[in-house]
Amino acid sequence: MGALWPEGAEPLDEFVSRLLRVGHELYRDLPWRYIDDPYAVLVSEIMLQQTQVTRVGRFWERFLEAFPTLDALAAAAVPDVLERWQGLGYNRRALALKRTADQCAADGRGRLPDSYEGLLALPGIGPATAAGVMAFAHQVPGVYVETNVRAVFLHELFPHEDKVSDKMLEPLVAAAAFHPAAAADPRRWYYGLLDYGAHLKATGVNPTRRSASYSRQSVFEGSRRQKRAWIVRRVLAAPEGVAGAAGRADLDRAEAEAARDGVDEALFASIVDDLVTEGFFRREGALLIP
Structure with a gap:
């Protein structure tokens, strides 16, 4: 060598x-x-x-x-x-x-x-x-x-x-x-x-x-990675599950409080699809369940 x-x-x-x-x-x-x-x-x-x-x-x-x-x-x-x-x-x-x-x-x-x-x-x-x-x-x-x-x-x-x-x-x-x-x-x-x-x-x-x-x-705040982490925390905090529409509305509020634009439906759906595929939580009808 x-x-x-x-x-x-x-x-x-x-x-x-x-x-x-x-x-x-x-x-x-x-x-x-x-x-x-x-x-x-x-x-x-x-x-x-x-x-x-x-x-x-x-x-x-x-x-x-x-x-x-x-x-x-x-x-x-x-x-x-x-x-x-x-x-x-x-x-x-x-x-x-x-x-x-x-x-x-x-x-x-x-x-x-x-x-x-x-x-x-x-x-x-x-x-x-x-x-x-x-x-x-x-x-x-x-x-x-x-x-x-x-x-x-x-x-x-x-x-x-x-x-x-x-x-x-x-x-x-x-x-x-x-x-x-x-x-x-x-x-x-x-x-x-x-x-x-x-x-x-x-x-x-x-x-x-x-x-x-x-x-x-890359900058974390406002990124897709930050939104992924927020959604994971939100679903994990609700053992009974979170309705997708309610989760998106909650995320929109959190983004507004941080002086950022809301999350459009396509972006939210894309992130949720990735998280379900990767095994972070599962989807049952309209519910996201940890």
Whole structure:
């Protein structure tokens, strides 16, 4: 793997040794670190997608109190799972986590697969999430390209380049992760990268803007995503169901209170159709039922 290392860059041995020291100095003590439960690690990895670390802690603990095991999550009703997720945003993540639990329960395992390939076969688990679970729960090195890891490699190895693709980064992340000093303790290696990347962003440097995959997050207020979240909350708050017309009228009032235009019938119907298809709630006649 050494042959993949960029010509003229700091030698791989020195790079890994230095970043292990930097990571140790910047270490953040977070509740989901140094635990061996793959399910608890998976919940943290899913929650940390597109959500700040400072917001995740209390949600992670509350979620695990309600659903301490995969079997407990599989046995739970979707509205209960979504209720525990409220406030984190991107509710599709909660549904994917629930479907993963359902699939593991249906397979009779009651636990997550203990291989990268097995994890990838589950709903909503991509390469980074699978690699994260393997590294943090099983101490197995892998290619974990998360936003803060990406920031470190861009900052260190591509300081003057734009539009750097993950395909360019992945072999370098692999070369470092499988270096004997890093592979001896994958948790420590990746915790250090995550903390260094977070430090770079907190000090005003955001190398991820030079990534080919970088895009600014769209404004939430007034967006379709905001209206989706509002409708989900409204239906979950009514176990007996909400008439579609009443839900749309309530949303119109909420939009007016926020000094925004009302929601036309086609847009409301489109959002509801998506939410029903995705499994957030069901439709029975004119009622939307959690």
